[in-house]
Amino acid sequence: MSNNMSNKLMVKVALMWRSAEEGGRKRPIATADYAATAYFVDGDRQLFSVVLHFPSTLQNGVKVPQLLDRADMDILVPEVIKGQLKQGASFYVTEGARVVAEGKISGLEINALRDHASVNTRSKKSRMQRKVAKKVAPKLVHYQVVSPVVKEGDFSSSLEYEEFHI
Amino acid sequence: MTDLDIETVEIYRSVSKAELDDLKGFGQFRVCPSGCSMESKWFALRFEDAIAWGSLFYEKQGINLFYVVTATMPRQLANKMFYQDKLDNIGKAICIDEDFLDQVKPIKVTQVRRK
Numbered sequence: 001m002s003n004n005m006s007n008k009l010m011v012k013v014a015l016m017w018r019s020a021e022e023g024g025r026k027r028p029i030a031t032a033d034y035a036a037t038a039y040f041v042d043g044d045r046q047l048f049s050v051v052l053h054f055p056s057t058l059q060n061g062v063k064v065p066q067l068l069d070r071a072d073m074d075i076l077v078p079e080v081i082k083g084q085l086k087q088g089a090s091f092y093v094t095e096g097a098r099v100v101a102e103g104k105i106s107g108l109e110i111n112a113l114r115d116h117a118s119v120n121t122r123s124k125k126s127r128m129q130r131k132v133a134k135k136v137a138p139k140l141v142h143y144q145v146v147s148p149v150v151k152e153g154d155f156s157s158s159l160e161y162e163e164f165h166i
Numbered sequence: 167m168t169d170l171d172i173e174t175v176e177i178y179r180s181v182s183k184a185e186l187d188d189l190k191g192f193g194q195f196r197v198c199p200s201g202c203s204m205e206s207k208w209f210a211l212r213f214e215d216a217i218a219w220g221s222l223f224y225e226k227q228g229i230n231l232f233y234v235v236t237a238t239m240p241r242q243l244a245n246k247m248f249y250q251d252k253l254d255n256i257g258k259a260i261c262i263d264e265d266f267l268d269q270v271k272p273i274k275v276t277q278v279r280r281k
Contacts, residue, residue: 031201095261
């Protein structure tokens, strides 16, 4: 793999949502990309941020979820759960202290993506489409972490700020 | 006791343009009424942590511009909220249920753009 490529981990999951009576959400999910938190049932119960991407269709330019019982789970900082990602592993999707869904990992994929330096010079469209899916043996979770370990000040040199009042 | 007597704490949240527009229009944070978000909201306790979350979250979506809203809320209430000491290896965050979002007072917005 060339230097300007990195791997993006995509986790395929099956989900069972809890009803409001069971402590789940009061409103049905109406977004194709749902950001929440999760933790593994058998792990140290450390929460981690996820985005669940549901199968969707475009309606009037808006992505509308078609199925909520399966999704691709994007993990914001994969390093925090290194070693816990396994086919069949059970986890809970949470909103704060509330468990809103039970999930199970049904598959693991690594997508090769161009890194940020090269991505920034390319169009958004090509960035999204420049991935090459590579199947991974279900029990082998060898992947490179996309996101670096986050440390204070990591972002300060690459960001510009402008303040205003509400 | 007056409002001036209530001790407050500053909290920070990275938001998209859409969430910022909703915040400006509605006047306070709220969960998406149509079900397009969590029914609670995470806030960082440090500005730089909100920057870290925003950088990671929006960069993954190919978005180079986001906003960090600085807000205050009563310290006593903040202490009762569900929290994580080191969410995503970044820092301490509290999760505020929608029933308490009216206690969160936005005061400032920082626009953050990737160079």
